[in-house]
Amino acid sequence: MLTTLAVSSYRSLRDIVVPMSRLNLVTGANGSGKSNLYRALRLLAETSRGGVVPALAREGGLQSTLWAGPEGGGSQGTVRTQPIALRLGFAGEDFGYAIDLGLPTPSSSQFRLDPEIKREAIWSGPFLRASNLLVDRSGPMVRVRDGRSWRVAQQHLPAFDSLFDHVVDPAPSPEVLVLRERIRGWRFYDHFRSDRDAPARQSQPGTRTPVLSHDGSDLAAAWQTIVEIGDVEALDAAVDDAFPGASVSVMEEAGRFRLRFDQVGLLRPLDAAELSDGTLRYLLWIAALHTPRPPALMVLNEPETSLHPDLLPPLARLIRAAAQRCQVWVVSHASRLIAALEEDEGCNSVHLEKRDSETRVAGQGLLDTPAWHWPER
Template sequence: MSLPPLTRVSIANYRSIRALHLPVGALTVFVGRNGTGKTNLYRALSLLRAAAEGRITRAIAEDGGVESVLWAGTRTRGPVRLTLSATLGDLTYAVEIGLPKRGSDAALPLEPLVKEERLTLASGARDIALMDRRGPTAWLRAADGGRITYDNELLGSETALAAFRDGARFPELDIARRALLDWRFYHAFRTDPESPLRRPALALTTPTLASDGADLAAVFATLWDVKVDPVDVEEAIDDAFPGARLEVVTGGADCRFALRFPDLPRAFAAHELSDGTLNYLALVGALLSYRLPAFLALNEPEASLHPDLLEPLARVVARAAERTQVWIVTHSESFADHLAAHAGAVPRTILKTDGATAIEGLTVTGEFVDP
């Protein structure tokens, strides 16, 4: 069963984001200066995936806690909650995170808690509620239409989305969870001497690149030896480094790769490649792997790349966007222009207005008004 695409995302009270409602297409590109809140968009999406894993509260705690991730501007009286929602096809999942209520919540002081969760199904003029969670109690609509209530069964540190895993009984909840779990996020691949990109990978069929790129050699080996169709990768490398070709070797328990340049007598192993070259190869592995995730997000992928590599990278993104949804945030207007030219993207400019992240042309109802 194919997973439903992401069509809309809403973020409220997250760091510099007061409230944003965004439509999402095959390729979504945001461009803006440093400090406008680009990375906050990327991180908010990663928290939705963490909700599907059941670790959203841990992710927030690791990021400094609720007070660190909540809206940083002027607040109204009363509790402020971080709210995230994703529309996946005709399903919409929403989660709210807040602080413990003194005397009533079984939690540590200042611990991030899941306060509410909802899953709804679009059906004509009125949405159908499939799951509603308030505090420790949740009710779910079963496949037969019956309503099942679970009283005081959930901890504030866990999500109902991850806790209820009976796909036969709650099929829509299972679809939403699997769709979010299939998302992948790539940000700032390490290229230092100890980077996992520079090491051999286990000789295992690897259809999708890990977030840290540690299995890049195995991703290439899968394309060379399992799919036996590395044409897209070969063209992407030749586009960036004319005449160069990737050599992939699988032997024993591991696999490795090297890059051979036309004007040099030998191939250069991963540990010998420049930071920019290695970063480009990792992005190629992420975007052209055997099986792409349902949704793929890149945060400032142009970092450490020479300007001459931005146009080839844009062409790689265009190929990936034919197979899956790609979300990119960048501070490079040149890269955004190349994405517009080669992938048909409409780059959206991120601004700061009165301390809040805003997007040029985006209405409060979540539609873009283009000139």
């Protein structure tokens, strides 16, 4: 489980350190920085897949994503004196990781604005110290701890590749493999499609699907997988909680699966193509949150979208139950969902506010901020 998330110089996140628990709820007014924190977490996930530099390029490049205010915060602008650095990191119950991206040194290359990875570090414990550093990447060289000394694992690492892409031998550095696979398993759900042509409304080839896809295209197969190898009683109870007396089944025709929704008062079941946007989205959330293969971290971005307010308390119960099996991160501005989630004693509410264009955790003082140290260049 992650215990701390840290971001520096990413959009409105000049320097923020967020404590995390099993169930995390991120709230705040429009424009407070909720989406920026969510996107920073997604960028962190890209490091394990070799995609952090391309992901920055899709956002307009490093210069477009950097904190645009003064280095020390506040409303008074000053001339920059520090090197450009976008830094992302987290600490967990066993390992922590941080990455520092900047601009390349001046050269004749036309990729002079392409971000480079300046530093990466993996450590044990809640925050980085010299004594608990396990893997240290500085420029093109990667060192791994070998007892009380260090051994070089890579000497010519490309500046645009993460150490996760090249340090693959688990013998000297098992923590690299452990973290890479763990981060790759993070699951993000952001605005399921429910329009008339949404994939979830169409019949799809049936194959065992323990993890619902990000767009929900394999809803029927994922539902049937839960029926056969998951907690079918919890699945049925979730449907009844939101739609009393209703039931969901999966029809198979020539190897293609379709979802069928039976509701009290109707003479025939409804096909997925006939469901309202809200009903279809809620069934997608049921399938996502009842996965037979829970990830280390599941991130839900505004799950209340297109749902009737009466569905928000049942959705909160779904999320709270899922948080018993994996760590959950929810970004929301729906007051009814927020209130229902905060009924959970273990809910970690992170309320964001913006002052002088900088996103901060409301009410967080020096004594409330988790300890955090960035690796120095």
